[in-house]
Amino acid sequence: MTGHGYRAFLEEMLAPLGGVAIRRMFGGLGLFRDRLMFGLVVRDVLYFKVASDEAAAFAAEGGAPFSYATGGGRVTTIASYWRAPDRLSDDPEEFLAWARRACAAAEAAARARPPGRRKAGPVA
Incomplete structure (x- = not known):
């Protein structure tokens, strides 16, 4: 699922939260609720905001912090955003949790x- 299809998927999955705004930013998408950014999507990969005590749960699921490639290697810029487990796409309740x-x-x-x-963040 790519581009607009992934955005529509996110809108559907996040609708029960209420008040979610999805905005374009830096070639990807920012996910906001109550004007706070709680997720980002880069190249159709979803990253959720993570409390420091929850990073281990993401790591156990095979996740990694958000990073990007540069000419000099790889830079982790936002260590509080971790890749969401792929399995969440198949379980709306778990995705929402x-x-x-x-x-x-x-x-x-x-x-x-x-x-x-x-x-x-931006107003919905």
């Missing part, structure tokens, strides 16, 4: 930022 955890991680990260550094 992981998405809710990603939203909770985004909310916790926003609360932990100093007030002057808090940024709001």
Whole structure:
């Protein structure tokens, strides 16, 4: 599933959360809820925001933190976003549970930022 088809898939899977906005950014997609980014999609690969204590669960599923290639190698820029398990595509309830955890991680990260550094994402 690629491009527009993947976006439609995400819209359907995330609809029960309510208030989700999917925006184009950096050649991919950003997933927002309550103006907080909880996921990103790059080359049709879904990455969820992860609390530091949940990274092991993603690693156990074969996930890895978001990174990109440069001329000098590979750069991990957003270690708090991890590749979602592929199996979630086949289980809407499990997909939604992981998405809710990603939203909770985004909310916790926003609360932990100093007030002057808090940024709001796009309005849905």
